[in-house]
Amino acid sequence: MSVQHTLVKTADSDATEAVRRSSVFVYEAPVRAWHWINAALILVLIVSGYLIASPLPTLSGEASDHYQMGYIRFAHFAAAQLFIVAFVYRVYRGIVGNEHARQLFYVPFWRPRYWYEALYELSWYLFIVKNPKKYVGHNPLANLAMVVLFTLLTLFMIATGGALYAQGAGLDSWWTKLFGWVFLIWPNSQQVHTLHHLGMWLMVIFVILHVYAAIREDIMSRQTMLSAIITGDRYFRDDDP
Amino acid sequence: MAAVETFYDVIRRQGITRRSFTKFCSLTAASLGLGAGGPATLAHAFETKPRVPVIWMHGLECTCCSESFIRSAHPLVKDVILSMISLDYDDTIMAAAGFQADAILKETREKHAGQYILAVEGNPPLAEDGMFCIDGGRPFVEKLKEMASGAQAVVAWGSCASWGCVQAAKPNPTHAVPIDKVILDKPIIKVPGCPPIAEVMTGVVSYILTFGQLPELDRQGRPKMFYSQRIHDKCYRRPHFDAGQFVETWDDEGARKGYCLYKMGCKGPTTYNACSTVRWNNGVSFPIQSGHGCIGCSEDGFWDQGSFYDRLTTINHFGIERNADIVGGTAAAIVAGAVAIHAGVTAIRATVKKPEKTDA
Ligand code: HEM
Ligand code: HEM
Ligand code: SF4
Numbered sequence: 317m318s319v320q321h322t323l324v325k326t327a328d329s330d331a332t333e334a335v336r337r338s339s340v341f342v343y344e345a346p347v348r349a350w351h352w353i354n355a356a357l358i359l360v361l362i363v364s365g366y367l368i369a370s371p372l373p374t375l376s377g378e379a380s381d382h383y384q385m386g387y388i389r390f391a392h393f394a395a396a397q398l399f400i401v402a403f404v405y406r407v408y409r410g411i412v413g414n415e416h417a418r419q420l421f422y423v424p425f426w427r428p429r430y431w432y433e434a435l436y437e438l439s440w441y442l443f444i445v446k447n448p449k450k451y452v453g454h455n456p457l458a459n460l461a462m463v464v465l466f467t468l469l470t471l472f473m474i475a476t477g478g479a480l481y482a483q484g485a486g487l488d489s490w491w492t493k494l495f496g497w498v499f500l501i502w503p504n505s506q507q508v509h510t511l512h513h514l515g516m517w518l519m520v521i522f523v524i525l526h527v528y529a530a531i532r533e534d535i536m537s538r539q540t541m542l543s544a545i546i547t548g549d550r551y552f553r554d555d556d557p
Numbered sequence: 558m559a560a561v562e563t564f565y566d567v568i569r570r571q572g573i574t575r576r577s578f579t580k581f582c583s584l585t586a587a588s589l590g591l592g593a594g595g596p597a598t599l600a601h602a603f604e605t606k607p608r609v610p611v612i613w614m615h616g617l618e619c620t621c622c623s624e625s626f627i628r629s630a631h632p633l634v635k636d637v638i639l640s641m642i643s644l645d646y647d648d649t650i651m652a653a654a655g656f657q658a659d660a661i662l663k664e665t666r667e668k669h670a671g672q673y674i675l676a677v678e679g680n681p682p683l684a685e686d687g688m689f690c691i692d693g694g695r696p697f698v699e700k701l702k703e704m705a706s707g708a709q710a711v712v713a714w715g716s717c718a719s720w721g722c723v724q725a726a727k728p729n730p731t732h733a734v735p736i737d738k739v740i741l742d743k744p745i746i747k748v749p750g751c752p753p754i755a756e757v758m759t760g761v762v763s764y765i766l767t768f769g770q771l772p773e774l775d776r777q778g779r780p781k782m783f784y785s786q787r788i789h790d791k792c793y794r795r796p797h798f799d800a801g802q803f804v805e806t807w808d809d810e811g812a813r814k815g816y817c818l819y820k821m822g823c824k825g826p827t828t829y830n831a832c833s834t835v836r837w838n839n840g841v842s843f844p845i846q847s848g849h850g851c852i853g854c855s856e857d858g859f860w861d862q863g864s865f866y867d868r869l870t871t872i873n874h875f876g877i878e879r880n881a882d883i884v885g886g887t888a889a890a891i892v893a894g895a896v897a898i899h900a901g902v903t904a905i906r907a908t909v910k911k912p913e914k915t916d917a
């Protein structure tokens with residue numbers, strides 16, 4: 317144990333001490349609300365997106381009898397627009413909110429300590445070290461995963477999805493003004509469809525890892541997880557540093 | 558070849574009647590969407606403007622653009638436009654040949670410097686100093702650059718000149734490139750398609766000749782009037798798409814009823830062209846109407862996107878050809894499996910470690 321203990325010094329990558337506190341307030345209500353709304357929207361986007369790519373078995377009869385693809389695409393586009401608005405709002409919270417609200421948008425990669433701690437956290441996941449450290453916000457590894465697999469991926473999905481939407485909205489639409497540049501990178505929109513589609517699978521992978529890690533950390537680590545994103549309070553299970 | 562000749566002079570000299578000429582103006586004005594005053598504007602321009610010479614060059618190509626062009630739906634359109642063009646230079650269909658033909662190029666370049674329109678079908682291969690396409694005893698790319706230098710504007714006919722098309726498809730042994738890679742200082746209008754629709758071609762030529770400028774272009778250099786919407790946006794099977802009625806296999810019930818070809822890999826949703834509005838062969842039909850999906854022939858790199866029967870691009874980075882679902886789905890399954898194993902190991906170790914944990 318001793319080796320690990322000497323390593324366990326600071327509470328999070330910002331080196332703020334989190335010791336000797338049994339509970340801290342982490343996520344403000346707007347961030348928590350955003351989390352769950354966002355999670356629901358992403359579920360809708362994944363399901364409807366998948367159905368756009370691989371539609372349900374064909375319906376028979378006259379075209380005027382049904383509007384199935386229409387509804388599925390409507391769900392995708394409606395959720396997508398809310399998703400974009402929610403993300404913009406989340407960026408705003410990152411600016412005005414507390415320090416934990418900012419973690420989603422950067423990794424302190426310039427700090428050697430950050431990488432050291434990320435590696436340490438990885439060792440914890442790989443069963444190499446026995447005790448994880450305490451963190452108020454995201455642990456360093458989660459921070460990296462969030463920024464790369466969530467924030468960057470979200471920006472990518474918004475850019476490619478917005479570009480595809482611009483195709484339907486037309487050349488004069490503001491969608492084209494905002495996202496038309498995507499076609500300068502991938503001139504054939506078939507490639508944009510393919511990448512947007514692959515992005516969905518990355519998002520699925522993020523959700524699997526994230527939900528697993530959240531539940532596992534909640535049970536195994538030295539602080540609670542689920543309470544942090546539900547009520548905002550994080551409890552520490554021991555008083556060790 | 559008097560320089561002050563107007564289009565109208567030429568047209569009449571070719572034996573086309575005034576009546577036919579007026580008809581042509583109305584037809585073309587309609588296809589260009591010029592509105593009520595359009596035919597008169599066109600007629601006036603043809604009657605008063607000095608004729609702009611057109612030089613039509615051929616690089617690496619299959620000549621399908623020319624084939625399409627000379628089959629313009631309305632014979633009149635073909636006659637009018639062709640009589641204006643063949644007067645100058647088109648090495649495939651003109652009467653002159655050899656030195657005589659080359660002399661025309663030189664003459665046009667000197668007499669009409671900065672005025673003539675250069676239309677290019679096919680594209681230049683750059684490998685081996687351009688030796689894969691020799692025209693008049695020297696590499697086509699040289700001739701192309703030479704003629705482009707004196708042109709007012711350049712028209713890129715078809716997917717070859719616009720994007721590269723089949724000769725530029727991977728692995729592109731001759732290093733064929735679209736013309737905008739070698740002509741850097743002239744306005745270029747791209748009229749992609751393999752081939753482009755005849756009416757689109759004549760429409761574009763008429764516009765440039767009458768107004769003396771290029772029509773409004775989109776970001777990728779295509780004329781907005783014909784390429785601003787996808788096949789899918791104006792497809793007559795679109796109601797079936799929205800309803801969720803698809804052809805599932807060739808010749809099934811849905812195919813007979815004319816359902817949407819999305820599941821058969823129709824590339825209409827990613828293809829900008831006028832097929833679903835203008836159609837082909839005098840507006841008789843177009844691929845989707847005959848029961849086959851669009852293969853995206855007017856899109857950049859359409860040969861390199863994998864199967865014609867897959868809506869998404871084939872991913873070749875994993876050895877065997879895969880599609881996005883196989884790659885993404887497999888990755889997701891591996892991650893899910895890893896998570897399950899990780900959870901198992903965690904649980905086992907937690908049970909084993911219990912005593913230690915309590916005293917920690
Ligand atoms: C589509 C599904 C989901 C997405 C896209 C998602 C995304 C995110 C993101 C981006 C954060 C970071 C929040 C921030 O820094 O502001 C986060 C945090 C969190 N999420 Fe989710 N989430 C999803 C579903 C879930 C579910 C189902 C659970 C519960 C089992 C969950 C539990 C948590 C927890 C506990 C945190 C806080 C982690 C920490 O304190 O380090 N999430 N989630
Ligand atoms: C997490 C976010 C998202 C996921 C997982 C997702 C997923 C998907 C999937 C799988 C497809 C089918 C692609 C194909 O095979 O052709 C798709 C299509 C599409 N998505 Fe998204 N998407 C997301 C966000 C967005 C956003 C933000 C927009 C912006 C408006 C958007 C707009 C579109 C459009 C326009 C299509 C094409 C629909 C069609 O061709 O009929 N998506 N999406
Ligand atoms: S047949 Fe092709 S272009 Fe027509 S609606 Fe279906 S997918 Fe779109």
Ligand code: SF4
Nearest residue numbers: 830832851852853854
């Ligand atoms: S339907 Fe598609 S593949 Fe066929 S000619 Fe038109 S653009 Fe080309």
